[in-house]
Amino acid sequence: xxxxxxxxxxxxLGSREGLVTLSIGRIAQELGxxxxxxxxxFGSKEQLQLAAVEVAVxxxxxxxxxxxxxxxxxxxxxxxxxxxxISYLERRIFPGGCxxxxxxxxxxxRPGSVRxxxxxxxxxxxxxxxxxxxxxxxxxxxxxxxSPSQITFQLHAFVSEANWAMQLFxxxxxxxxARAAISALLTEAPYQRGG
Amino acid sequence: xxxxxxxxxxxxLGSREGLVTLSIGRIAQELGxxxxxxxxxFGSKEQLQLAAVEVAVxxxxxxxxxxxxxxxxxxxxxxxxxxxxISYLERRIFPGGCxxxxxxxxxxxRPGSVRxxxxxxxxxxxxxxxxxxxxxxxxxxxxxxxSPSQITFQLHAFVSEANWAMQLFxxxxxxxxARAAISALLTEAPYQRGG
DNA sequence: CCTACCGATCGGTAGG
DNA sequence: CCTACCGATCGGTAGG
Numbered sequence: 423x424x425x426x427x428x429x430x431x432x433x434x435l436g437s438r439e440g441l442v443t444l445s446i447g448r449i450a451q452e453l454g455x456x457x458x459x460x461x462x463x464f465g466s467k468e469q470l471q472l473a474a475v476e477v478a479v480x481x482x483x484x485x486x487x488x489x490x491x492x493x494x495x496x497x498x499x500x501x502x503x504x505x506x507x508i509s510y511l512e513r514r515i516f517p518g519g520c521x522x523x524x525x526x527x528x529x530x531x532r533p534g535s536v537r538x539x540x541x542x543x544x545x546x547x548x549x550x551x552x553x554x555x556x557x558x559x560x561x562x563x564x565x566x567x568x569s570p571s572q573i574t575f576q577l578h579a580f581v582s583e584a585n586w587a588m589q590l591f592x593x594x595x596x597x598x599x600a601r602a603a604i605s606a607l608l609t610e611a612p613y614q615r616g617g
Numbered sequence: 618x619x620x621x622x623x624x625x626x627x628x629x630l631g632s633r634e635g636l637v638t639l640s641i642g643r644i645a646q647e648l649g650x651x652x653x654x655x656x657x658x659f660g661s662k663e664q665l666q667l668a669a670v671e672v673a674v675x676x677x678x679x680x681x682x683x684x685x686x687x688x689x690x691x692x693x694x695x696x697x698x699x700x701x702x703i704s705y706l707e708r709r710i711f712p713g714g715c716x717x718x719x720x721x722x723x724x725x726x727r728p729g730s731v732r733x734x735x736x737x738x739x740x741x742x743x744x745x746x747x748x749x750x751x752x753x754x755x756x757x758x759x760x761x762x763x764s765p766s767q768i769t770f771q772l773h774a775f776v777s778e779a780n781w782a783m784q785l786f787x788x789x790x791x792x793x794x795a796r797a798a799i800s801a802l803l804t805e806a807p808y809q810r811g812g
Numbered sequence: 813c814c815t816a817c818c819g820a821t822c823g824g825t826a827g828g
Numbered sequence: 829c830c831t832a833c834c835g836a837t838c839g840g841t842a843g844g
Contacts, residue, residue: 424813438726443637446839457840459813467839518726527722530784531633531713541785575778575794582781583774589725590736599770619829641823652824654829662823 425463427453432474438518440528441471475539478521485510497563500554504604507581512597519589523582548574563610580604620658622648627669633713635723636666670734673716680705692758695749699799702776707792714784743769758805775799
């Protein structure tokens with residue numbers, strides 16, 4: 423299906439060069455189509471951008487969230503989510519690194535529907551993570567000195583930094599650093615007051 | 618001086634919308650100049666982009682590095698550097714958040730002189746930080762379980778995450794989270810085997 | 813899905 | 829610093 427092929431190019435290009443400079447003419451040329459043949463499926467560039475975000479969110483869910491959904495809620499699921507997340511970077515699911523990270527930086531000062539969609543996706547994902555952190559703490563699997571919000575901040579910071587260093591320096595050592603930092607933060611709580 | 622005014626607009630716009638979509642015509646219009654009057658100072662858009670990076674690097678040095686250069690090398694200077702860095706975000710020195718972060722994400726998949734300049738600036742800055750971490754460890758002011766590279770990775774991760782959350786969610790709580798994480802990581806080493 | 817076209821804007825230059 | 833212009837490309841549309 424042409425629409426799917428267009429979206430595959432759009433998410434690949436979007437992860438590398440962003441969705442703003444994404445050009446309908448260029449996608450058309452790369453796929454051997456006319457511009458009308460590309461944009462006809464979406465109606466406007468903005469709708470194409472939104473569809474690309476939707477595809478990328480689904481891809482992220484399939485790669486990172488879904489394979490962890492069978493784990494018991496709490497520390498086990500949280501660890502699996504983080505493993506999947508780093509692995510998703512390592513396997514370069516998108517050629518330019520995490521699509522939603524690239525696009526969130528690109529649109530943070532560009533109000534509109536694309537920004538809203540990306541910010542919403544991020545809010546929902548961070549909310550999921552924070553819920554698992556809280557659950558792990560409630561079960562006594564994780565130290566409670568730090569708030570769920572603080573721990574989630576740090577977890578995402580490590581993943582983002584790995585993505586950034588991979589993209590700018592092509593340094594796979596960043597993945598190692600991220601895994602070490604995450605692992606240290608998610609160390610099982612020492613035996614104390616039960617749980 | 619016109620050149621300085623152009624660069625002020627270029628760094629401000631660059632931090633918000635990047636240096637790729639930066640348009641000579643738009644800068645000219647905003648400053649009440651002709652396009653020739655803008656580009657004549659630089660020769661080409663690429664040279665304007667490079668000049669903007671240079672200005673932003675100098676600004677970063679003035680705001681973050683310089684006020685810490687009087688501190689004794691090691692933990693004291695490292696803490697001051699990190700305080701200045703977070704404060705630089707808090708004071709919104711650039712209207713779109715950290716210019717060099719925005720531009721590094723934008724150019725990570727765009728080979729050329731701008732990418733090289735930005736990556737070089739980041740390498741030098743991370744090298745400075747890592748040196749202070751190593752110095753603090755050598756003086757026994759910081760635990761040595763983590764390598765200087767690992768600690769530097771985490772420090773930058775916290776600052777980057779704060780910048781990202783500030784830009785995408787306008788959430789000043791991210792600065793608080795970053796400060797707490799940095800402070801915990803840079804806690805003085807407990808008394809042990811001297812130093 | 814195509815060709816052919818619209819007005820707008822791009823980076824850059826010529827000539828002053 | 830200006831006006832006036834170059835060819836290229838942009839998003840989008842008309843008509844088929």
